[in-house]
Amino acid sequence: MPPRPRPAVGANLQTSVERHLREITETAAPPFGEEARATLVAELWRAAGLQVTRDTVGNVVAPVGGGRGPRVLVAAHLDTVFGEGTDVSVRRHGERLCAPGIGDNSASLAVLTAFAERLAGGGAAVRPRLTLAATVGEEGVGDLRGARQLVADHHEGADAFVALDGHLGTVVAQAVGSRRLVARFQGPGGHSWGDYPAASAVHAAGEAIHALTRLAVPGEPRTSLNVGQVWGGTSVNAIAQQAGFNLDLRSLDGDVLEDLERRARHAIQAAARRSGCQVALEQVGDRPAAFADNHTLVACALRALDAVGEKGSVVASSTDANAAMASGLPAIAFGVYRGGDAHRTSEWIEPASLLRGYRAFERLLVCLADARL
Ligand SMILES: [Zn+2]
Numbered sequence: 001m002p003p004r005p006r007p008a009v010g011a012n013l014q015t016s017v018e019r020h021l022r023e024i025t026e027t028a029a030p031p032f033g034e035e036a037r038a039t040l041v042a043e044l045w046r047a048a049g050l051q052v053t054r055d056t057v058g059n060v061v062a063p064v065g066g067g068r069g070p071r072v073l074v075a076a077h078l079d080t081v082f083g084e085g086t087d088v089s090v091r092r093h094g095e096r097l098c099a100p101g102i103g104d105n106s107a108s109l110a111v112l113t114a115f116a117e118r119l120a121g122g123g124a125a126v127r128p129r130l131t132l133a134a135t136v137g138e139e140g141v142g143d144l145r146g147a148r149q150l151v152a153d154h155h156e157g158a159d160a161f162v163a164l165d166g167h168l169g170t171v172v173a174q175a176v177g178s179r180r181l182v183a184r185f186q187g188p189g190g191h192s193w194g195d196y197p198a199a200s201a202v203h204a205a206g207e208a209i210h211a212l213t214r215l216a217v218p219g220e221p222r223t224s225l226n227v228g229q230v231w232g233g234t235s236v237n238a239i240a241q242q243a244g245f246n247l248d249l250r251s252l253d254g255d256v257l258e259d260l261e262r263r264a265r266h267a268i269q270a271a272a273r274r275s276g277c278q279v280a281l282e283q284v285g286d287r288p289a290a291f292a293d294n295h296t297l298v299a300c301a302l303r304a305l306d307a308v309g310e311k312g313s314v315v316a317s318s319t320d321a322n323a324a325m326a327s328g329l330p331a332i333a334f335g336v337y338r339g340g341d342a343h344r345t346s347e348w349i350e351p352a353s354l355l356r357g358y359r360a361f362e363r364l365l366v367c368l369a370d371a372r373l
Helices: 009-025 035-047 102-120 145-157 201-213 254-275 295-307 321-326 352-369
Strands: 060-063 071-077 091-093 096-098 129-135 160-164 170-175 177-186 223-232 242-251 278-287 313-317 331-334 338-340 348-350
Touching (some): 009 035, 009 096, 009 102, 009 352, 035 102, 035 129, 060 145, 071 102, 102 129, 102 338, 102 348, 129 145, 145 321, 160 321, 160 352, 170 295, 170 321, 177 201, 177 254, 201 223, 201 242, 201 254, 223 254, 242 254, 254 278, 295 331, 295 352, 321 331, 348 352
Parallel strands (some): 071 129, 071 160, 160 331, 170 313
Antiparallel strands (some): 060 129, 091 096, 170 331, 177 242, 177 278, 223 242, 338 348
16 A cells, blocks of 8 residues: 655644644633643643643643753643633634634643644754743633742743733733722612612712722823622612622733722722712732833744734733733733634634644744843
8 A cells, every 4th residue: 555645744733733722622711710621731741741740829830851042931821711611612613613712722722732742743943941831810810820820930940931822913012900809888778768868889889980980090101990890789669788899900000000099999988988888898800010121022922923924913911921020020922823702602713823823933932042031
């Protein structure tokens, strides 16, 4: 029998990235429930020949032998925003693959896993000295706990941090800081007619929200304020005993964020006092706004994208890279797939973009091997 023609390297790579993508996506990783996916990724990396350890918070960590030049941490987050019980099976719609979390961040994990396998096969010869990681707790109230731990454990010996996250072409170079608060109002309540005008927790919350919308929020440095959810009361004819809302504050500047939070707290407390209610404020999120000089990293990222025919755009966002920047480590987030509807159950990716994302990632590493960081 004549030997079968060997498929091109690219075809092999595409097949293996897609296989990992499916497996990783279909292993659910709800917030604070990443263990099954972490175990899977650890097994895949071990099978690829890496020395894999698990740290105290559940991150998967694997130092890679060899390489030259700077020491770079590369991390992709394990968790999704989707709760337990969400159907995470992957479906094909025409050219697209769809599933909750398939892009953010299963696609990045799949690319990183394929990279680990290529290392085992002697590929990716030109690279910096690397440690690969799959982190817990990036999304929502996970509050970057995985990346914080990773950085705490490794920043001494590291020169740079690359988070694989986001869409191909996107380079996150600035860390948007955020503070999240929950305000809970409590009042005496009563009958809407019989006890009127007893203090109402709903009215107090409304007054506080109104006051928040009157706060000066600077446009430069870019800063934002959002009351995302409100709740409270029991009935149309009851004066509410309880009400509350959550608040998301963001800024590119840590001091501005600090000041905005102080003013927001003050506005909420003053509104509660005026309304005759009690208020309790709880901080449920704190992501540092930080900047470490990352211009070499950004330049390498843009060059890598250019080399694969992608137009790069430099943006600000909140990713695992925030944790690195906060400890003074130059960091970026680098996207390796094309897709859409992140954080929605209709999330999709273009599988054909993964190979290009993979190649861009390899180009980034080639550039970093010779970079002075
Ligand atoms: Zn993400």
